[in-house]
Amino acid sequence: MDLSNILRHPAQNRDLRIRMPPHAIAAEQARTLTERVLDDWDLTPLRDNALLVVSELVTNAIKQRDIFLFALQRRGDTVLVEVTDMGPGLPTVRNAGETDTTGRGLFLVDAVCEEWGVRGEENGGKTVWAAVAK
Ligand SMILES: Nc1ncnc2c1ncn2[C@@H]1O[C@H](COP(=O)(O)OP(=O)(O)OP(=O)(O)O)[C@@H](O)[C@H]1O
Numbered sequence: 001m002d003l004s005n006i007l008r009h010p011a012q013n014r015d016l017r018i019r020m021p022p023h024a025i026a027a028e029q030a031r032t033l034t035e036r037v038l039d040d041w042d043l044t045p046l047r048d049n050a051l052l053v054v055s056e057l058v059t060n061a062i063k064q065r066d067i068f069l070f071a072l073q074r075r076g077d078t079v080l081v082e083v084t085d086m087g088p089g090l091p092t093v094r095n096a097g098e099t100d101t102t103g104r105g106l107f108l109v110d111a112v113c114e115e116w117g118v119r120g121e122e123n124g125g126k127t128v129w130a131a132v133a134k
């Protein structure tokens with residue numbers, strides 16, 4: 001394996017996996033990382049949809065008020081966004097009314113991704129994942 005090439009382009013061949021604080025700044029950082037990683041993976045056309053998914057999933061995790069995990073994985077031309085938190089409850093798509101100001105996040109995620117879902121983790125947490133394709 002040519003390590004020097006990987007070190008020159010750290011994100012190119014690797015999945016991203018990072019612990020984040022339950023603070024609004026994490027959403028900003030997650031978006032910036034996503035843009036950078038998609039560029040490195042030559043998946044720039046996924047930018048808008050991926051940024052929407054990342055923003056919504058990370059914002060939901062921040063609301064759980066505990067450190068959470070943010071991950072991006074490349075699967076060919078698809079990017080898999082994963083956000084793992086330790087909060088109670090499960091994500092559910094809400095039927096937001098015209099005047100509701102919240103309850104649209106997962107509805108939008110569902111609209112722009114190929115597939116999304118939730119899986120339980122051994123440590124009691126859960127991972128919300130979404131696959132974004134061209
Ligand atoms: N990570 C999570 N852990 C626990 N419950 C969640 C999580 N994400 C979403 N939910 C639940 O699913 C509901 C719908 O989430 P969604 O993102 O669509 O709406 P919202 O976060 O309430 O509002 P908005 O995203 O529009 O600001 C939330 O109100 C919450 O009850």
Ligand SMILES: [Mg+2]
Pocket residue numbers: 056059060103104105106
């Ligand atoms: Mg939300």
